[in-house]
Amino acid sequence: MKTKSFFIILLLLSLLQPRLLAQIDPDKISAQAGIVLDADTLEVYWQRNSDLQKYPASITKVLTALVVLENANLDDLVEVSDNAIDSIIGNTLWLEYGEVQSVDNLLHGLLMVSANDAAVALAEHVAGSVEKFALLMNAKAKELGAKSSNFVNPHGLHEKDHITTAEDMALIFKGALANPEFLRIANCSEKTMPWHGKDEDRTIYHATLQALPFPWVIANKNGYTDEAGQTLVYGASKNDTIFIAVLLDSSDIYNDMEELLEGVYTSLCYHDIICSDKNFTLGQNLYRTQGELKIAHLDDKDEIDNYVLLLDEDESSLHLAQGQVVLARTEIARISEELSKKMPLSWLIYAWPFMLLFWVIYIYKLRRLN
Numbered sequence: 346m347k348t349k350s351f352f353i354i355l356l357l358l359s360l361l362q363p364r365l366l367a368q369i370d371p372d373k374i375s376a377q378a379g380i381v382l383d384a385d386t387l388e389v390y391w392q393r394n395s396d397l398q399k400y401p402a403s404i405t406k407v408l409t410a411l412v413v414l415e416n417a418n419l420d421d422l423v424e425v426s427d428n429a430i431d432s433i434i435g436n437t438l439w440l441e442y443g444e445v446q447s448v449d450n451l452l453h454g455l456l457m458v459s460a461n462d463a464a465v466a467l468a469e470h471v472a473g474s475v476e477k478f479a480l481l482m483n484a485k486a487k488e489l490g491a492k493s494s495n496f497v498n499p500h501g502l503h504e505k506d507h508i509t510t511a512e513d514m515a516l517i518f519k520g521a522l523a524n525p526e527f528l529r530i531a532n533c534s535e536k537t538m539p540w541h542g543k544d545e546d547r548t549i550y551h552a553t554l555q556a557l558p559f560p561w562v563i564a565n566k567n568g569y570t571d572e573a574g575q576t577l578v579y580g581a582s583k584n585d586t587i588f589i590a591v592l593l594d595s596s597d598i599y600n601d602m603e604e605l606l607e608g609v610y611t612s613l614c615y616h617d618i619i620c621s622d623k624n625f626t627l628g629q630n631l632y633r634t635q636g637e638l639k640i641a642h643l644d645d646k647d648e649i650d651n652y653v654l655l656l657d658e659d660e661s662s663l664h665l666a667q668g669q670v671v672l673a674r675t676e677i678a679r680i681s682e683e684l685s686k687k688m689p690l691s692w693l694i695y696a697w698p699f700m701l702l703f704w705v706i707y708i709y710k711l712r713r714l715n
Contacts, residue, residue, distance in 0.1 A: 369608035376595035377574070380511040381605055384519050384580070384587040390609050395511040398493055399593040402576045403436075403459045403568030404514060405501030409467065410452055410530070411521045412481050416471045419449040419526065423470040425462070432475075433461035435502060438549070440466065444541035453536040456527075456566065457551040464500035475499060486513065489520040503572045511591040518578045518589050522563060531564035563587065567598060577602060583610060 369391050378394040389395075425444045438454035440446070440462045451467050454460035468478035475498055482496040491513035497504050509517075521527045533551060540547035553567050563580035574594040579602055581588060588609060595601050661678075 369604060373604045374601050375597050376592040376601050378511045378593040379591055379595075379601070379605075380515050381588060381590045381609055382515055384522065384589050390588065391605060392511070395515075395591075396493060397593075398508045398510055400503060400507065400570065400573035400576075401501055401509045401514060401568060401593070402503075402570045402573035403501045404566050404576045404578045404591075405496060405499065405507070405509075405568070406455050406459060406464060407514075407521050407527075407566050407578060408482050408486060408496065408517050409464055409478075409499040410455055410527055411517070411524060412478070412485050413448065413452060413455075413467045413471055414524055414526050415485070416481065417448050417467075419447065419452075421448045421470065422446070423448060423451060423466050425466045426469055429462050429465040429469065433465060433500060433502065435459075435461050435500075437462045439540075439547070441541045446538065446541075449530075450536070450538040452530050453533060453538070454549060456531050457533060457536060458549050459566075459568070461500040461502060464498075468499040485520075486517055490516040501568055501570070501573075503570045509593075511593050514578055514591045514593075515589045518580060518591070522580050522587070522589070528564055531566070579606075581606065 371393070374393065376393065378397045378399050380392040380395040381390040382388060382392075383390070422445050425440045425442065425446065427442055430440060430442060436459045438451070438458065438460035440460075446463075446466075448467065448470070451460075451463040454463040455467065465475060468475050472478035472481055478499055479497050482499065483494070486494050486496065491509070494509040494513040494517075495506055496509070497507045501507065521531075535548065535550050537546045537548045553565060561581045561583045563582055565577065565579045568576040574596065575592070575598040576595065577590075577592045577598040579590040579592075581590075590602060590605050590609075592598050592601050592605075
């Protein structure tokens with residue numbers, strides 16, 4: 346195919362777009378609701394039913410930890426009540442009646458092994474009761490921008506009115522990621538603490554910290570109940586971008602998250618060079634793109650000097666090439682003829698002052714001659 350080549354540097358600089366939405370196969374995501382967004386700009390990479398109310402299960406503990414960190418000292422001592430042990434089921438820190446632990450140790454249990462007894466003990470320490478602590482949780486959630494959530498306990502065990510959305514949890518998790526102590530505890534892989542009534546210490550491990558094979562993880566918290574399904578909040582950083590992912594009502598959070606992370610990685614590594622419906626000039630003619638033109642992200646911006654645009658002979662498509670290799674193409678349409686039809690009107694708009702001046706001078710000279 347014969348082509349016409351044009352120098353592309355100025356065109357690239359004028360048309361370059363910063364982001365391409367993640368390309369994710371919806372059939373590979375089991376979660377009934379979820380979202381992936383930029384933590385700084387809140388730009389959405391992917392979403393599914395992100396405003397649909399769902400049960401959060403143990404990702405509730407992200408908000409619990411944040412409220413505790415803002416209302417208690419890490420070295421405060423907490424005496425474990427009977428209620429903290431008797432009122433819960435599921436994961437525990439194996440706390441004993443009357444045991445005394447620091448807030449810091451209980452927070453590690455809360456986030457590392459999703460300990461429900463630690464959640465109640467912390468709630469009672471901060472607010473006096475689970476019910477009063479829930480008020481603090483809802484106030485904090487609203488402060489962070491969550492508009493469709495209602496929390497009634499600090500652990501996420503099923504209660505009908507304990508609900509959230511993927512969008513709300515993303516905003517809550519964003520608030521948690523901004524807290525250095527939350528990050529410290531959430532990224533702890535092993536923690537040793539005293540074990541009440543025993544000679545040896547209690548050692549706990551963070552089972553989900555490295556559950557996904559991505560080195561750019563910031564923090565994560567998973568959850569599960571029969572009613573909620575599997576849930577997960579996840580934070581990661583790549584190419585100076587911090588993003589947050591939330592999955593609700595999933596049947597396979599780790600497969601889902603791997604698909605999402607791979608898709609987001611692609612979106613972070615690719616740029617739209619020319620967007621759809623974008624006007625640009627090549628030679629003396631004006632064109633409009635019919636689709637996107639995208640290439641791999643340039644780590645070295647000087648590489649842009651090596652790119653050229655190739656216009657095919659019938660002027661119906663535009664190719665981006667590096668040397669002899671065509672990297673991408675997009676359909677285009679020549680619109681110079683459309684503009685030429687509008688030229689008389691645009692010409693009159695800009696020319697009438699000069700025409701008026703001409704006639705004023707002409708009439709003035711005629712009067713002088715007479």
